[in-house]
Amino acid sequence: MTISEIELQNVSMRYSADQSSTLALQDVSLNITKGEFISLLGPSGCGKTTLLRIIADLLQPSEGTVKVAGGSAKEARLSQKYGIVFQNPVLYDWRKVRDNIMLPLELMKVSKQARIHKAEELLELVGLTKFADKYPWQLSGGMQQRVAIARALAMEPEILLMDEPFSALDEFSRERLNEELLAIWSKIRSTVVFVTHSIPESVFLSDRVFVLSPHPGRLSAVVDIDLPRPRNKELRNDPAFFQLIATIRDSFEGV
Numbered sequence: 001m002t003i004s005e006i007e008l009q010n011v012s013m014r015y016s017a018d019q020s021s022t023l024a025l026q027d028v029s030l031n032i033t034k035g036e037f038i039s040l041l042g043p044s045g046c047g048k049t050t051l052l053r054i055i056a057d058l059l060q061p062s063e064g065t066v067k068v069a070g071g072s073a074k075e076a077r078l079s080q081k082y083g084i085v086f087q088n089p090v091l092y093d094w095r096k097v098r099d100n101i102m103l104p105l106e107l108m109k110v111s112k113q114a115r116i117h118k119a120e121e122l123l124e125l126v127g128l129t130k131f132a133d134k135y136p137w138q139l140s141g142g143m144q145q146r147v148a149i150a151r152a153l154a155m156e157p158e159i160l161l162m163d164e165p166f167s168a169l170d171e172f173s174r175e176r177l178n179e180e181l182l183a184i185w186s187k188i189r190s191t192v193v194f195v196t197h198s199i200p201e202s203v204f205l206s207d208r209v210f211v212l213s214p215h216p217g218r219l220s221a222v223v224d225i226d227l228p229r230p231r232n233k234e235l236r237n238d239p240a241f242f243q244l245i246a247t248i249r250d251s252f253e254g255v
């Protein structure tokens with residue numbers, strides 16, 4: 001049986017400033033199943049971040065309804081149903097890697113022993129055990145983003161929201177992080193909502209790709225990615241991979 005994790009119905013978002021206003025999202029309805037990995041894909045300004053922030057209850061839509069993890073988006077936020085990873089890792093430079101990962105647990109007053117145990121587990125999950133006592137500024141951009149992922153997973157959220165987490169990285173690091181993210185996800189199996197403007201990245205990672213078009217931001221296509229899992233780097237040379245990239249690229253034509 002499929003359980004719905006995130007449901008948006010007729011969501012619109014209008015930003016108003018002074019005399020002008022921008023319709024960032026128009027009438028978006030979508031349904032994401034528990035345990036699914038989906039991407040929100042589209043060019044700059046199509047409303048991807050706006051949509052993610054609405055799901056996270058960091059923004060209130062102008063119209064429409066949002067349900068997350070069986071309740072309202074606010075309830076999901078307050079009960080820590082999701083972890084979030086931003087484009088920049090936002091780590092505390094004066095705290096070691098382990099202490100950055102433990103921060104949410106400290107805020108939730110989890111005991112020191114349990115915090116240390118959980119941090120070790122997360123360091124192992126993201127492959128940073130050897131770097132636990134380094135400071136963020138001693139790590140590469142990709143490693144910093146892995147710390148941010150570990151921290152987002154500290155409270156064992158059932159949903160992971162990711163806003164272009166690898167877009168600041170070079171292509172080589174980005175592809176490696178894509179593979180590592182899938183390896184992490186195969187262990188935690190949370191629902192993932194991943195924002196990107198890279199078509200290959202969305203195809204490589206996702207079960208479904210939600211294509212957004214700009215001005216105003218609308219959901220213009222939903223593409224099933226029926227590529228087998230587990231996926232590894234060889235998939236990038238598979239004709240079926242190229243075919244899906246072409247299908248999605250075509251879906252942008254004329255919008």
Ligand SMILES: Nc1ncnc2c1ncn2[C@@H]1O[C@H](COP(=O)(O)OP(=O)(O)OP(=O)(O)O)[C@@H](O)[C@H]1O
Binds near residue numbers: 016022024043046050
């Ligand atoms: N706080 C704001 N006030 C006014 N307009 C905004 C605000 N935030 C976003 N917008 C506008 O809403 C539209 C959607 O922006 P959003 O950041 O959601 O797009 P995006 O697809 O995530 O873009 P990018 O890929 O460049 O991050 C854009 O036209 C943007 O200028």
